[in-house]
Amino acid sequence: HPVFPHWARIKKDLHSDLIEEIISESHAPEVRKRLLKYENKIDFAFVDGDHTYHGLRKDIFLTKELLKVGGYMVLHDTLGVWDCKRVFDDLIQAKDFILVRNFAIRFGISIWQLQRKKRIPTAFNRSTGRGKL
DSSP states (O other), rough: OOTTTTTTHHHHTOOSSSSSOOOOOOTSHHHHHHGGTTTEEEEEEEOOOOHHHHHHHHHHHHHHHHHEEEEEEHHHHHTHHHHHHHHHHHHHHHHEEEEEEOOOTOOOOEEEEOOOOEEEEOOEEEEEEEEOO
């Protein structure tokens, strides 16, 4: 988020090279265009999106395109926000992701591993957040 107050402090203490920093609307077509060069190449993604049910699902569909099989996705606020909890429950039923670890404290953080890509996200999935994860 462009007005995230702690990012400047956290960024300098990151001790890692940022390959690409995008501060924008994650559902915008130009964001996906910029990220497609990483398709099937990402080992780890932290998803902390807009906290709406369909918005978070759109973020997961995009993340799924970018992750390697065996890669990890971390979701934030899976206990503290109702729509995030609903997506968590959807992912429990998903065939392509498995829950690796769930930290059921405070707002909740869950770690998922992409096991396979049987269901490749479509333009419909990405634009609506609907469909099977």
